[in-house]
Amino acid sequence: MASISHLQLSLLLLLPSLTFTITLASSSWSSAKEINYNKWISWNIKNYQQRATLKGTESIVLEARGRGRGAARKVVLLDAKLRKAEMNKVSLSVSQNGSGGDFKTIGDALNSIPLPNTNRVILLIKPGVYRYDRGDSREKISIPRALPFVTFAGDANEPPTITGNDTASVAGRDGTPLGTFHSATVAVDANFFVAINVKYENTAPHEIGSIGGQGVALRISGTKAAFYNCSFYGTQDTLYDHKGLHYFNNCFFQGSVDFIFGYGRSLYENCYLNSIAKKVASLTAQKRSNASLGSGFLFKDSVVTGSGQVYLGRAWGEYSRVVFSYTFLDKVVLPQGWSDWGDQKRDSGVYYGEYKCSGPGANSTGRVPWARMLTDEEAEPFIGTHYVEGNTWLIKPF
Ligand SMILES: *[C@@H]1O[C@H](CO)[C@@H](O)[C@H](O)[C@H]1NC(C)=O
Ligand SMILES: *[C@@H]1O[C@H](CO)[C@@H](O)[C@H](O)[C@H]1NC(C)=O
Ligand SMILES: *[C@@H]1O[C@H](CO)[C@@H](O)[C@H](O)[C@H]1NC(C)=O
Ligand SMILES: *[C@@H]1O[C@H](CO)[C@@H](O)[C@H](O)[C@H]1NC(C)=O
Numbered sequence: 001m002a003s004i005s006h007l008q009l010s011l012l013l014l015l016p017s018l019t020f021t022i023t024l025a026s027s028s029w030s031s032a033k034e035i036n037y038n039k040w041i042s043w044n045i046k047n048y049q050q051r052a053t054l055k056g057t058e059s060i061v062l063e064a065r066g067r068g069r070g071a072a073r074k075v076v077l078l079d080a081k082l083r084k085a086e087m088n089k090v091s092l093s094v095s096q097n098g099s100g101g102d103f104k105t106i107g108d109a110l111n112s113i114p115l116p117n118t119n120r121v122i123l124l125i126k127p128g129v130y131r132y133d134r135g136d137s138r139e140k141i142s143i144p145r146a147l148p149f150v151t152f153a154g155d156a157n158e159p160p161t162i163t164g165n166d167t168a169s170v171a172g173r174d175g176t177p178l179g180t181f182h183s184a185t186v187a188v189d190a191n192f193f194v195a196i197n198v199k200y201e202n203t204a205p206h207e208i209g210s211i212g213g214q215g216v217a218l219r220i221s222g223t224k225a226a227f228y229n230c231s232f233y234g235t236q237d238t239l240y241d242h243k244g245l246h247y248f249n250n251c252f253f254q255g256s257v258d259f260i261f262g263y264g265r266s267l268y269e270n271c272y273l274n275s276i277a278k279k280v281a282s283l284t285a286q287k288r289s290n291a292s293l294g295s296g297f298l299f300k301d302s303v304v305t306g307s308g309q310v311y312l313g314r315a316w317g318e319y320s321r322v323v324f325s326y327t328f329l330d331k332v333v334l335p336q337g338w339s340d341w342g343d344q345k346r347d348s349g350v351y352y353g354e355y356k357c358s359g360p361g362a363n364s365t366g367r368v369p370w371a372r373m374l375t376d377e378e379a380e381p382f383i384g385t386h387y388v389e390g391n392t393w394l395i396k397p398f
């Protein structure tokens with residue numbers, strides 16, 4: 001994201017109405033992180049026991065939800081290319097220490113797949129920390145458009161970590177700064193990407209107000225991508241939910257500023273957002289730029305907690321759209337709830353909704369007047385996998 005954002009954020013910090021005390025001592029930082037992670041794990045397990053996972057093959061033919069009485073019922077088919085890809089699955093294994101794996105690096109495994117790819121290829125990634133492949137700090141994991149249907153699968157008990165520490169200001173091969181887009185540790189331009197039990201990191205340190213400190217852990221630009229049991233660690237700009245239809249289930253996100261950002265049309269279900277902001281920040285920066293676009297970030301049955309004081313979202317785009325439903329909002333959420341990024345023109349364009357949220361941060365008394373407390377009817381389009389057209393592409397990950 002543009003560095004102007006830091007400027008504006010610094011200005012925000014000067015507003016007297018936004019002053020507050022930071023309660024978390026920095027010395028307890030890493031232990032707080034551990035506790036949060038453990039909390040997430042146990043919450044996750046409980047959740048899994050309570051909930052059925054996504055429907056499997058029966059979603060191949062599904063009746064779409066009718067709107068209102070007598071609405072026509074529509075038969076929705078699983079995407080034909082996807083169905084074909086799933087019929088011919090291939091598995092490759094990656095083991096960092098070479099024991100029992102077909103490949104030592106994720107990059108080598110990806111490079112072995114003939115392009116263009118038409119079959120589901122499952123990379124079984126053994127436990128370990130996967131740093132930039134081949135010891136080349138510019139050689140990062142990138143899944144090109146011609147390589148759809150890739151699955152990264154880790155072990156639920158010992159997820160592999162894919163790590164990096166590039167930032168927007170680090171020089172790329174040609175000597176110019178990488179920019180936020182190319183800072184990503186993992187970049188996915190392909191469609192139909194799936195990840196299960198994988199931890200993504202960008203470990204670059206970042207102080208609010210520093211220029212070029214944005215460090216993306218994962219960028220997803222392909223459509224119809226699903227993430228289960230994954231975790232994403234960064235500071236500023238952790239997840240670049242760039243564009244396309246995306247589904248996140250049981251995922252953990254950690255960051256300080258705008259840590260989920262982009263134009264994506266995404267459903268985050270049973271997710272855990274952990275702010276490590278030290279001052280005022282925003283959890284999301286959604287960039288819907290035109291009222292006719294379907295893009296938006298929807299959070300359902302999730303948890304927002306952590307440190308600092310956070311807005312649920314700030315309007316990167318004039319028609320920025322974010323909805324939180326059935327989500328526990330801890331006291332880190334600012335009473336105002338939402339930010340127009342200092343541009344009042346956006347107040348009438350943005351769509352910032354809340355529906356049946358709970359917790360100290362869900363108190364709507366202090367909300368900006370343009371925040372929407374949604375009615376059942378208003379919330380309906382946003383609280384299911386139909387928002388991401390899930391019936392055509394969401395299937396059991398294995
Ligand atoms: C996701 O994690 C939960 C426990 O945290 C586990 O029970 C479940 O099997 C995992 N899902 C997959 C697809 O591995
Ligand atoms: C390689 O890593 C696996 C865990 O992925 C571990 O079980 C195994 O002992 C390791 N082998 C060696 C030779 O270090
Ligand atoms: C990334 O890590 C490497 C190795 O630890 C270090 O040399 C480099 O300065 C770091 N880069 C950034 C931007 O933090
Ligand atoms: C919004 O998108 C529609 C359809 O793509 C386009 O016709 C229209 O010009 C766009 N409006 C703006 C303000 O960009």
Ligand SMILES: *[C@@H]1O[C@H](CO)[C@@H](O)[C@H](O)[C@H]1NC(C)=O
Nearest residue numbers: 335359360362363364365366
């Ligand atoms: C919500 O916040 C207002 C203002 O701070 C307070 O008076 C009210 O008691 C709160 N409501 C609940 C349910 O906590």
